[in-house]
Amino acid sequence: MATRSARHGSPAAVRAAARGGGILTSTAPLAxxxxxxxxxxxxxxxxxxxxVFAQRNPRxxxxxxxxxxxxxxxxxxxxxxxxxxxxxxxxxxxxxxLEGEVSDILxxxxxxxxxxxxxxxxxxxxxxxxxxxxxxHVELGxxxxxxxxxxxLRAAGPFHGRMVVSMRPIPVGLVSRAARVSAxxxxxxxxxxxxxxxxxxxxxxxxxxxxxxxxxVRPDELPVFWACGVTPQAVAVTSRPEWMICHSPGKMFVxxxxxxxxxxxxxxE
Amino acid sequence: MATRSARHGSPAAVRAAARGGGILTSTAPLAxxxxxxxxxxxxxxxxxxxxVFAQRNPRxxxxxxxxxxxxxxxxxxxxxxxxxxxxxxxxxxxxxxLEGEVSDILxxxxxxxxxxxxxxxxxxxxxxxxxxxxxxHVELGxxxxxxxxxxxLRAAGPFHGRMVVSMRPIPVGLVSRAARVSAxxxxxxxxxxxxxxxxxxxxxxxxxxxxxxxxxVRPDELPVFWACGVTPQAVAVTSRPEWMICHSPGKMFVxxxxxxxxxxxxxxE
Numbered sequence: 137m138a139t140r141s142a143r144h145g146s147p148a149a150v151r152a153a154a155r156g157g158g159i160l161t162s163t164a165p166l167a168x169x170x171x172x173x174x175x176x177x178x179x180x181x182x183x184x185x186x187x188v189f190a191q192r193n194p195r196x197x198x199x200x201x202x203x204x205x206x207x208x209x210x211x212x213x214x215x216x217x218x219x220x221x222x223x224x225x226x227x228x229x230x231x232x233x234l235e236g237e238v239s240d241i242l243x244x245x246x247x248x249x250x251x252x253x254x255x256x257x258x259x260x261x262x263x264x265x266x267x268x269x270x271x272x273h274v275e276l277g278x279x280x281x282x283x284x285x286x287x288x289l290r291a292a293g294p295f296h297g298r299m300v301v302s303m304r305p306i307p308v309g310l311v312s313r314a315a316r317v318s319a320x321x322x323x324x325x326x327x328x329x330x331x332x333x334x335x336x337x338x339x340x341x342x343x344x345x346x347x348x349x350x351x352x353v354r355p356d357e358l359p360v361f362w363a364c365g366v367t368p369q370a371v372a373v374t375s376r377p378e379w380m381i382c383h384s385p386g387k388m389f390v391x392x393x394x395x396x397x398x399x400x401x402x403x404x405e
Numbered sequence: 406m407a408t409r410s411a412r413h414g415s416p417a418a419v420r421a422a423a424r425g426g427g428i429l430t431s432t433a434p435l436a437x438x439x440x441x442x443x444x445x446x447x448x449x450x451x452x453x454x455x456x457v458f459a460q461r462n463p464r465x466x467x468x469x470x471x472x473x474x475x476x477x478x479x480x481x482x483x484x485x486x487x488x489x490x491x492x493x494x495x496x497x498x499x500x501x502x503l504e505g506e507v508s509d510i511l512x513x514x515x516x517x518x519x520x521x522x523x524x525x526x527x528x529x530x531x532x533x534x535x536x537x538x539x540x541x542h543v544e545l546g547x548x549x550x551x552x553x554x555x556x557x558l559r560a561a562g563p564f565h566g567r568m569v570v571s572m573r574p575i576p577v578g579l580v581s582r583a584a585r586v587s588a589x590x591x592x593x594x595x596x597x598x599x600x601x602x603x604x605x606x607x608x609x610x611x612x613x614x615x616x617x618x619x620x621x622v623r624p625d626e627l628p629v630f631w632a633c634g635v636t637p638q639a640v641a642v643t644s645r646p647e648w649m650i651c652h653s654p655g656k657m658f659v660x661x662x663x664x665x666x667x668x669x670x671x672x673x674e
Contacts, residue, residue, distance in 0.1 A: 183453065184452065184453040184456070187453070187456050187457065187460070187471075188456070188471045191456070191468050191470075191471050192470075192471070192481065195674065199460050201460075201461075202456075202457045202460050202461070202561075204561075212461065212559065290481065292471075292473075316670065319669050319670050320669070320670070322591060322669050326669060326674075327669070327674060328674070329674045330674075400588050400589070400591050400595060400596070400669055401585065401588050401589070405464065405595075405596060405597070405598045405599075
C-alpha cells in the first residue's frame with residue numbers, strides 16, 4: 137500500500153504516493169526528518185499583495201518559497217516535484233467560499249498562477265519531540281486542534297483577517313523548554329505566541345477547534361498556542377480573493393529539506 | 406549640533422537630525438539600542454520581483470518592512486517617519502548606473518514608488534559587543550569593510566547577482582561565540598556565511614574592500630564574513646532596473662524597534 141511504504145520513505149516517495157492518490161490521511165508521520173509546507177496558490181494579480189501580507193505577518197505566514205509565475209516546480213525546496221499533483225488534497229476557494237476538495241489541480245492551473253510554500257509546525261514538533269516534550273495529538277493519532285483568534289493581522293491590499301493558531305497541551309514543567317526549542321525555527325512559526333488563558337486571544341472553547349481535532353488539556357498542563365499556517369485559509373474567507381487554492385489542512389507538501397536546516401542556531405547558513 | 410544631540414538621542418531625534426541635514430557620517434553610533442535598516446525604493450512594476458528575490462535570498466536581503474505603494478511611512482518600524490527625508494543620504498541608480506547622492510528624495514518620489522526596509526548588521530554587532538566580541542571597525546571609528554563575492558544569488562525576474570558580505574576580524578577564541586550570538590538575529594543577516602579563507606568566496610584582497618573601509622586582520626584573528634544589506638546595490642548594478650534608490654552605505658534608516666525584539670530566542674513573539 138502506498139501509504140505504508142511512504143511512512144518511512146523518502147520525500148520523493150511520499151510525493152509519488154500522493155500523486156497516485158495513495159495518501160488519504162495526514163502527511164505528518166510521513167518522510168520523517170523532512171520539512172513539510174503549507175500551500176497557497178493565487179493569480180499573479182494578487183500575488184504581490186499576498187507576499188507583502190506574508191512579510192507583514194511572518195509568524196503565521198513564513199514564506200519558504202515563492203515559485204515563479206506559472207511554474208509548478210518548487211526549485212528551492214524540491215526541484216523534482218510539482219505542486220499541482222504532489223499533495224494529497226487541495227481546497228479550492230472562490231471569492232472566499234470553499235468550493236470543494238480535489239486530489240490535483242492540473243485542470244485548475246493557469247499560466248498566471250503563483251504558488252507559495254509556507255512553513256509548517258511539523259518541523260518544530262519534531263524538535264519538541266526530540267527534547268522530550270510530548271505531543272498529545274500525535275499520541276492520540278489525530279490532527280492538532282486549530283482555532284481562529286481575535287489577533288488582528290496587519291493588512292496588505294485586499295488581504296486582512298485574524299490569526300489562526302494551533303494548540304498543544306504542554307506539562308507545566310516543560311513549557312519553558314517548548315518555548316525555547318520552537319523559537320529556533322522562525323521559518324516554521326517559531327516561538328509560541330501565547331501560553332494559557334485562551335480567552336485572552338479570543339478562544340472561547342478549547343473543546344471546539346475551528347480546524348483539526350479537539351484534544352484534552354490535563355490539570356497539570358497549560359494550553360500553548362503557536363501561529364498556524366492555516367491562517368491564509370481563514371484570510372481567504374475574509375478577504376474573498378477571486379480565486380485561491382490551498383492544501384487540505386494536515387495534508388501538506390513534503391520538501392526535500394531536512395528539519396534541521398531550519399534551525400537558526402544549527403542549520404544552513 | 407544636531408549630530409551630537411542625536412548621538413544619545415531617540416530614534417525620532419536622529420531622524421529629525423537627518424532630515425535637517427545634520428548627519429554627515431555613519432548612523433552606526435546613533436540612537437544606541439535601536440535597530441537600523443537598509444533602504445531600497447523601486448517602481449511598483451519591479452517591486453514584486455524584488456520581493457521574491459529578497460525571499461529567495463533572505464541572508465543578504467531580510468525584508469523588515471514592505472511599505473504600501475506610494476506610501477513613504479514605515480507604519481510597522483516607525484509610524485511617524487518618512488523614508489523620503491529621514492535618512493542622511495540616498496544613492497540614485499538608473500539602469501544600473503549610480504547617478505549620484507542626494508540628501509532627500511522628495512522630488513524623486515513617485516506615486517508608484519515602493520520602499521523596502523532591510524535588516525542591518527548593527528543589531529547583531531550590538532549583541533556581539535554585549536558578549537565581549539570586539540569590533541575592529543568600531544574601535545577604529547571607520548565603516549565595516551564590505552566585499553563582492555563569487556556567491557551567486559538565486560534570481561527572480563530581472564534581479565540577479567552575487568552576494569556582498571561584510572567582514573569583521575574576530576579573535577580565534579571568540580569565533581564560536583560570534584557565530585552563535587549573531588545566529589539569534591536571522592532578520593539582521595543571522596550567522597556568518599563564511600569563516601576564514603576569503604579566496605573560497607571569491608575575495609582576492611582583504612585590504613581592498615568594494616565598499617566601506619579596510620581594517621587589519623591580526624595573526625590571532627580570523628576574518629569572519631556575514632551577508633550584507635548592501636547586496637541590493639550590487640544587484641542594482643548587475644540587474645539594471647529602470648530606477649532604484651538606496652541609502653548611502655553606512656547612513657541607515659533608524660527604526661523605533663529595539664535590537665532585542667529581533668532576537669529569535671528572546672524578542673517579540
